[in-house]
Structures are given as C-alpha cells and as structure tokens.
Amino acid sequence: MSETGVKHYVLDTNILLHEPLAFLNFQEHNVIIPMVVLEELDNIKDRNKDVSRDARVAIRALEDALHEATPEQITAGVPLTRVSGEHQAQGHLSIFPDFQLRQNESEMLLNENDHRIIQTALELQKQRSGPVVLVTKDINMRLKAKGAGVKRVEDYRTDQLIDDIKFLAKGFYQFPGDFWSQVTDVKSEQDGRDTYHYIPRDLFPGAYPNEYLIDETDSFAARIESYTDTLVKIQDLSRERLMSQRAWGISAKNIYQAMGLNALLDPTIDLVILTGPAGCGKTLLALATALEQVVEKGMYEKIIVTRSTPEIGESIGFLPGTEEEKMAPWLAAITDSLEVLHKSDEHAESSLDYTMRKANIQFKSINFMRGRSIQNAIVILDEAQNLTASQLKTIITRCGAGTKIICSGNLAQIDSYYLTALTSGLTYLVERFKNYHGSATVNLNGVVRSSLAQYAEENL
Numbered sequence: 001m002s003e004t005g006v007k008h009y010v011l012d013t014n015i016l017l018h019e020p021l022a023f024l025n026f027q028e029h030n031v032i033i034p035m036v037v038l039e040e041l042d043n044i045k046d047r048n049k050d051v052s053r054d055a056r057v058a059i060r061a062l063e064d065a066l067h068e069a070t071p072e073q074i075t076a077g078v079p080l081t082r083v084s085g086e087h088q089a090q091g092h093l094s095i096f097p098d099f100q101l102r103q104n105e106s107e108m109l110l111n112e113n114d115h116r117i118i119q120t121a122l123e124l125q126k127q128r129s130g131p132v133v134l135v136t137k138d139i140n141m142r143l144k145a146k147g148a149g150v151k152r153v154e155d156y157r158t159d160q161l162i163d164d165i166k167f168l169a170k171g172f173y174q175f176p177g178d179f180w181s182q183v184t185d186v187k188s189e190q191d192g193r194d195t196y197h198y199i200p201r202d203l204f205p206g207a208y209p210n211e212y213l214i215d216e217t218d219s220f221a222a223r224i225e226s227y228t229d230t231l232v233k234i235q236d237l238s239r240e241r242l243m244s245q246r247a248w249g250i251s252a253k254n255i256y257q258a259m260g261l262n263a264l265l266d267p268t269i270d271l272v273i274l275t276g277p278a279g280c281g282k283t284l285l286a287l288a289t290a291l292e293q294v295v296e297k298g299m300y301e302k303i304i305v306t307r308s309t310p311e312i313g314e315s316i317g318f319l320p321g322t323e324e325e326k327m328a329p330w331l332a333a334i335t336d337s338l339e340v341l342h343k344s345d346e347h348a349e350s351s352l353d354y355t356m357r358k359a360n361i362q363f364k365s366i367n368f369m370r371g372r373s374i375q376n377a378i379v380i381l382d383e384a385q386n387l388t389a390s391q392l393k394t395i396i397t398r399c400g401a402g403t404k405i406i407c408s409g410n411l412a413q414i415d416s417y418y419l420t421a422l423t424s425g426l427t428y429l430v431e432r433f434k435n436y437h438g439s440a441t442v443n444l445n446g447v448v449r450s451s452l453a454q455y456a457e458e459n460l
C-alpha cells in the first residue's frame with residue numbers, strides 16, 4: 001500500500017453517514033477506516049433515528065467488501081476491485097486498529113473519538129510513503145486536525161458539482177443591452193396565444209431547459225423551450241405579461257419574482273427551485289401559487305409543507321401535540337405568509353382557518369417522509385439548504401403522479417455543521433436538475449421584505 005502516486009484517505013464517520021458507499025469513490029487510491037469509526041457506526045445503527053439507516057447501509061457495504069478477508073488482510077488492505085457493482089475503485093480498503101495507539105499515546109487525547117481519528121492520520125503519516133489525507137465533513141474537526149499536525153485535511157468533494165458558488169445556475173441569463181440588437185437570424189412561429197422564436201445556438205453557449213432570458217430593456221423576456229446543436233427554441237413571454245401575473249391576490253414586485261411566478265404556475269413544471277436571500281419572497285410566492293392552484297383552479301388536492309428542523313434533528317417526539325402541532329414552531333414562516341395573504345380580509349382569522357381547511361394544508365416532519373407516496377399534491381419544502389443530497393432524494397422520490405414540489409432555500413443561511421454552500425443538497429439539486437425539462441430554477445435576486453431587510457442583507 002505504498003505505491004508511488006497513491007494517496008491514503010482516512011475517512012471520518014460522518015463521511016459514511018453522508019454517503020454509505022463513499023469508500024468506493026476514491027479511484028486508484030487507498031481508503032483507511034479507523035476502528036473508532038466502526039464503533040461509532042455500531043452505536044448509531046440501533047438508534048431510533050433517520051441517520052441509523054445510513055449507518056446500517058455503511059456497515060453492510062463494509063461487510064460485503066471485507067467478509068472473505070483474513071484479519072491480516074483487513075489490516076494490510078483488501079483490493080476494492082473485488083467489490084461488485086458500478087464503481088471505479090482500484091485501490092485498497094483497510095481497517096486501522098487505532099485502539100493500539102493507547103499503549104504509547106496520551107489517554108486523554110485518545111478518549112475522544114475525533115482525537116482517535118486524528119491520531120490515526122498522524123500515525124499513518126509516519127508509516128506511509130504516499131500522502132495521507134483525512135476526509136471529514138466536520139469543519140471543526142478539520143481545524144483540529146490541522147492544528148494537531150495532519151498535513152492534508154479535506155472535505156468530501158465527490159458529490160460537489162461546482163468549485164465556486166458563483167457558478168451555480170441562477171435559472172436565468174441577462175443579456176447586456178438590447179437582446180434583439182444581437183440577433184441577426186431568427187425564425188418565428190405562433191401556437192395559439194404563444195409566440196416562439198428559433199435563435200442560433202451561438203447566442204446560448206450554456207443553454208438548458210426552462211432557463212429564463214432577459215435583457216437590460218424593459219420589454220424583452222423569454223424562456224428556453226428546447227434546443228439542438230444549432231438552434232434554440234424560446235418562448236416569447238414579454239416582460240409586461242410576466243409582471244402582470246397574479247396568484248392569490250399578489251403580484252410580482254420585480255422581474256425575478258415574475259419569473260418565479262411563471263414557473264410556479266406552469267403545470268408542465270413538476271419541480272421548482274427557488275433560491276435567494278432572506279426577504280426575497282421565496283415562501284410567500286410558493287404559498288400563494290400553491291393556494292391558487294389548489295383552491296381556485298382545483299389542479300391539486302392538498303398542500304404538504306415540510307422543512308429541515310436542525311435543532312430537533314431526528315425526532316419531534318419531545319414537543320407536545322399532533323404532528324402538525326409539533327411542526328408548527330418550525331413552520332412559522334408559512335403561517336406568517338398565510339397571515340400576510342389574508343391581512344386585508346374583514347375577518348382575517350376566520351379566512352385563515354377556512355383557507356387552511358379548503359386547501360387541506362398539512363404540516364409534516366421531513367423525518368417521516370420515507371416510504372410515503374404523495375399523489376396530486378403540492379409539496380413545499382422550505383429551508384432546503386440544510387438538507388443533504390440524499391435527504392432531498394428521499395423527499396423527491398416520494399412524489400407520485402400529479403405532484404408538484406417547490407424547494408426553496410438561502411445558501412447564505414446554512415445551519416448544519418457538515419454542509420457548506422458548495423456541498424448543500426440544494427446546490428446539488430440545482431445542478432443535477434438544470435437539464436431536466438420538468439424543472440425550473442429561479443434565483444430571486446433582490447430583497448423586497450423591507451428597506452431595513454435589504455440594507456441588512458447587503459451590509460451585515
């Protein structure tokens with residue numbers, strides 16, 4: 001296990017909880033699992049928590065990779081090529097007996113599991129000729145490891161699709177100046193009330209379905225319908241028509257909200273992703289368009305509202321009442337938005353209660369979504385920036401026929417210890433679904449809550 005150019009990756013427990021098959025994603029390099037990681041997985045697997053499933057999957061995957069190996073082989077390294085399935089792993093997998101370090105190292109240092117993993121990396125730095133890399137999603141763990149002398153410490157980046165958050169798809173592209181002054185060749189056609197243009201692909205090097213197009217004038221707005229290697233078909237939306245849209249009594253305050261309304265009200269789009277700063281209108285737009293389509297148009301039967309609850313991470317059992325009552329404190333943003341939508345009613349409280357019954361609004365915990373099949377509903381997933389890619393997959397794969405899902409989040413307000421703007425499931429979702437014809441992303445660029453909120457967003 002000392003081949004030239006081969007790296008040795010030491011995995012923290014949170015890597016295997018984040019992705020149970022992560023040890024197969026290091027190509028020709030070697031993977032080392034400290035014994036303490038197995039102990040932590042063993043402690044987690046029997047808990048009545050959502051993360052216990054990932055622990056059990058990781059344990060079974062490690063067993064499949066090592067079950068025919070002798071103790072000596074497991075310590076020295078077992079070839080990962082023997083593991084069946086679709087993967088590119090050509091290195092070795094080994095278990096490092098870190099408990100043996102207690103004979104020579106400080107008992108105080110080794111009492112804490114994080115320190116045992118760090119000590120494993122330090123010991124391997126002495127033993128191995130190739131680079132030793134400690135991989136962890138815990139930011140504080142990375143700081144401690146560097147402070148202790150680990151030369152290379154990294155986040156798990158296999159599922160990271162972009163290198164800088166500024167490259168994240170915004171869902172729209174703004175042309176400088178006047179769009180039509182840049183077009184020399186165009187073919188147009190009429191389909192009922194809609195007008196479509198066929199524009200040379202050269203103008204759209206990074207085009208993807210349902211991407212909105214605007215320019216610096218006050219008239220042009222369009223959306224990409226489809227494209228070939230030479231042509232892009234765009235739907236002419238007209239900025240005036242976009243800005244005149246209404247849903248449940250509200251209208252857009254800027255062009256970004258107008259694009260969001262257009263995507264939210266389009267029945268052909270099953271997934272709408274709304275990103276943007278606090279106060280840009282993500283939750284209000286999602287709720288207003290959901291009420292419009294459930295109550296007024298009867299397109300869906302109910303509204304299911306859920307969100308990440310980091311403070312109660314895995315369980316909501318300690319709060320009193322029904323599931324809806326337990327979730328109420330965490331969904332105050334939804335109830336606040338409902339109050340805004342009905343504040344002008346003569347009997348606002350009665351209107352609010354009637355709307356919630358009529359729209360069949362259900363507050364659900366994200367931890368109990370696995371195994372469900374949601375039909376003919378609008379699902380509003382708030383605060384999606386705090387979820388991992390696997391958690392988002394769990395929710396989206398619950399959506400059955402006739403269901404639309406709205407994911408909203410602010411990548412500047414991540415509460416998870418293990419996620420950053422680059423590794424958030426929301427970022428992963430935007431990038432993975434931007435080429436899917438049934439989805440649309442809109443970055444609501446601009447704070448409309450108040451001038452105070454806008455100033456705070458820009459200056460704090």
